[in-house]
Amino acid sequence: MAGKIEPAVILVVDDDEVFLQATRALLEREGHTVLTASDGEAGLAAINHQPPDLVVLDIEMPGMSGLELLSRLKPAVRVPVIVVSGREAESDRVLAFDLGADDYVVKPFLLREFAARVRAALRRARAGTEVTYRFDTLEIRVAARDVTLDGEPVALSRREFDLLAYLASRAGEALSREQLLREVWQSSGDWQDTATVTEHIRRIRRKIEPDPAQPRWIHAVRNVGYRFEPG
């Protein structure tokens, strides 16, 4: 298959044995090491024990669902997650992305396309993670996925961190909500409400701004979106 990428450790979490076998065969053909878990509890334990390079996660499992697993991932665990599901409803996709999924693929899918999505997710995860942003009292360490304010840690969700880090990486630029949806959520305003971005900005401001009503760092740009001001 085209589009070579350095082999990775990939965890596939799904109770569907057919899917587990097929994705294992596919990804091993691409040179990856494939681990499997057939339920959410085992998947979460595997990730927390030794985070893989990527997780392929079914959201419809009995017991702990894939969505619950996503919500219970520690913010410090930075692992790209491709959600797979037999459900196509917009609400399912929105929820998965809001909980931190990097991609959403509906079963059944074409294997070559799926392999390409895996490669893309790995490339994104590997690109430029050894970065630290410092803005006066605010420090954002991308690889460690932690944020401090005046030396004190700031507790952010996975998506809050992703959004803040992206804004910081483009400090001084006005970024539209659509752009933020695309870059941070890998989504689109066509099928996800840009209010998601607004809500996450509100939460971040509450945590890092001395006065969220008069923000120091994250400014609204009228009719556009937001801009991170380095100060």
Add this chain to the structure above:
Amino acid sequence: MPVVTSGGRGSIDESVLRQLIDDLGDDDVAQISAVFAADARRQSRAVLAAQESDDAEGAARAAHQLKSASGFVGAAALAGLCAEVDAVAQRHELHAARSLALRLAEEAERVADEITIAVAQLSRPVRP
């Protein structure tokens, strides 16, 4: 008489199986088809049992999972029946869906019988 047909005739779409073999190889597809055959029988029995006890959640879960796997191996008719059962269960009309559950079980049995043979036929080297 060949059991594998193209263009959606019969229980399994040959083009889907052929693509799987191209992507994964004969041996892996043979293993997957065996797993699918066992899964199809198990899930269809689960649907029948759930229909008998009016267990909408159980029927939806079994049908939904079998639907995905069926689509994956090219069993479009079976996938369609699973979607119907899933929809009926979601509407809480499972108690009236006995014939649908039976049709699903029959189709699952047919696909389970045919898929292993189909993969073997498609994997056979072509004589010059």
